[in-house]
Amino acid sequence: MSFAAGYGKTNVDLLFEGMPRLPLEGEEIFTDKFSLCLGGGVPGTMVTLSRLGIKTKNVTELSSEMFSQFALSEFQKAGCEPINIYVGDKVAVNITAAAITPKDRTFWSYGNINEKADPEKIYQGLTGAKAVAMHESYLDVYRKLKEEGSIVILDTGFVEDMSLEKYEAMLEIADYFLPNRTETIKLTGETDPKKAAVVLSKYLDKVIVKLDSEGCLIYRDGEYVFVKSIPEFVRVDSTGAGDAFFAGFMYGIMKDEPIERCALYGNITGGKCVTAVGCTTAYFTEDELLNMAEKYKDNIIYNY
Numbered sequence: 001m002s003f004a005a006g007y008g009k010t011n012v013d014l015l016f017e018g019m020p021r022l023p024l025e026g027e028e029i030f031t032d033k034f035s036l037c038l039g040g041g042v043p044g045t046m047v048t049l050s051r052l053g054i055k056t057k058n059v060t061e062l063s064s065e066m067f068s069q070f071a072l073s074e075f076q077k078a079g080c081e082p083i084n085i086y087v088g089d090k091v092a093v094n095i096t097a098a099a100i101t102p103k104d105r106t107f108w109s110y111g112n113i114n115e116k117a118d119p120e121k122i123y124q125g126l127t128g129a130k131a132v133a134m135h136e137s138y139l140d141v142y143r144k145l146k147e148e149g150s151i152v153i154l155d156t157g158f159v160e161d162m163s164l165e166k167y168e169a170m171l172e173i174a175d176y177f178l179p180n181r182t183e184t185i186k187l188t189g190e191t192d193p194k195k196a197a198v199v200l201s202k203y204l205d206k207v208i209v210k211l212d213s214e215g216c217l218i219y220r221d222g223e224y225v226f227v228k229s230i231p232e233f234v235r236v237d238s239t240g241a242g243d244a245f246f247a248g249f250m251y252g253i254m255k256d257e258p259i260e261r262c263a264l265y266g267n268i269t270g271g272k273c274v275t276a277v278g279c280t281t282a283y284f285t286e287d288e289l290l291n292m293a294e295k296y297k298d299n300i301i302y303n304y
Helices: 042-051 066-077 119-126 139-147 164-173 181-188 193-200 241-254 259-273 286-295
Strands: 004-007 011-017 033-038 056-060 082-084 094-100 105-110 131-133 151-154 206-210 215-220 223-228
Touching: 004 042, 004 119, 004 241, 011 066, 033 042, 033 066, 042 056, 042 066, 042 131, 042 241, 056 119, 066 082, 119 139, 131 241, 139 151, 139 164, 151 164, 151 241, 164 181, 181 193, 181 206, 193 206, 193 215, 206 241, 206 259, 215 259, 223 259, 241 259, 241 286, 259 286
Parallel strands: 004 056, 004 131, 011 094, 056 082, 131 151
Antiparallel strands: 011 033, 094 105, 206 215, 215 223
């Protein structure tokens, strides 16, 4: 079990930076800053993990159209060769155009988000992995992988109907869950991260709560550990930070590191991500990550 794996839709982002404002209906505004890059999600996590020297299996859907071929090229550059399970000739990736203004960013997206993949194909692509990034669907696949010995890790985006009842089946399977502050409050009803962590400990032996720019709280065996964020990173764009944190955390899991060290790696990769526009633009090599972890080893605070 020498590789990490995950299934997810590939996202491709068209980024229009430096927009003075959003155009009105029927209006056109030009900018001289544009980039095309891979978006977030599990494939983005696999790309960052591959750049850290971890062998990955990136199970996704690609087609023959131009956006899929761009994504394929980016995967290959990162050493993250995808396992394509798509059969058909439609656009297989999600496409987002983002207009970035001084105040915020606005998105226009296309994607077959409700189109289900073949669970058996997903299982065949993921089986044998040491660590697996979970998808919110296909619970039977992850249950089987866990029975086979894989470490399964859940990271989910915020939705309005989040609840412990809705996520209970996933939490009962997951070895680790990586919610942020907003998601944790929504799930538990507790605004105090320490109290929320206790609620989540009903499902998890080791609880992690990401506290955005502050760092990461861990609760295990009745003890709280706080892992501070990295102060030298200057935020340019926070999109993709959660996926990058996931990659750093999985790196630690693949290396059999204690959970607080995994969280420190996550803070480093997530912090690096926000220093540039785009989900996979700013990243570290393995040596750079380890050097940063040594530099900031005192960011781990026990008995918090």
